[in-house]
Amino acid sequence: MKEATPAWADHDPVKTKNPSRNNCLWFALHRFFTKGGYLLVRKSRHGWWPHFLWSSNLDHFEEWQPEKSSNDLAFPPFWFKGVVVQHDIHTVKDPNAFD
Numbered sequence: 001m002k003e004a005t006p007a008w009a010d011h012d013p014v015k016t017k018n019p020s021r022n023n024c025l026w027f028a029l030h031r032f033f034t035k036g037g038y039l040l041v042r043k044s045r046h047g048w049w050p051h052f053l054w055s056s057n058l059d060h061f062e063e064w065q066p067e068k069s070s071n072d073l074a075f076p077p078f079w080f081k082g083v084v085v086q087h088d089i090h091t092v093k094d095p096n097a098f099d
Contacts, residue, residue, distance in 0.1 A: 020081075021079040021080060021081055021082075022064055022079065022080070022082060023064065023078060023079060023080065023082075024051050024052040024053070024063060024064045024065075025052045026064075027052070027054070027062075027063070027064035027084070028040070028052035028053055028054040028063070028064070029052075031054035031062060032054055035054075035056060036056070037054060037055055037056040037057065038054070038055045038056075038058060039052065039053075039054060040052065040053040040054070040055060040061070041053075044076075046066070046076065047076060049075075049076060051063070058089075059088065059089045060086065060087070060088050060089070061086070061087040061088075061089070062084055062085070062086050062087075063084070063085050063087075064082050064083075064084060064085075065082050065083055065085050066080045066081070066082045067080070067081050067082055067083060068080075
């Protein structure tokens with residue numbers, strides 16, 4: 001059964017491909033220690049494990065997402081090729097969806 005898409009994901013986020021392998025935790029920690037801001041944690045939309053995001057001011061969010069979904073895996077790969085996805089709360093249809 002496919003999970004419903006959250007309301008805030010109904011916008012067009014900016015995606016930047018990155019040829020390196022990484023994971024959401026290392027990406028968010030690197031941003032946090034080099035740029036400051038906020039380290040955020042939520043449940044992954046791809047499984048039961050946590051997902052880490054970074055925000056400079058809680059209006060703009062960046063996250064590392066896999067190029068390929070790992071929904072069919074009991075455990076996600078630790079390092080994977082991915083994209084940096086940028087979300088802006090002002091372009092989201094339902095800003096309260098982040099609450």
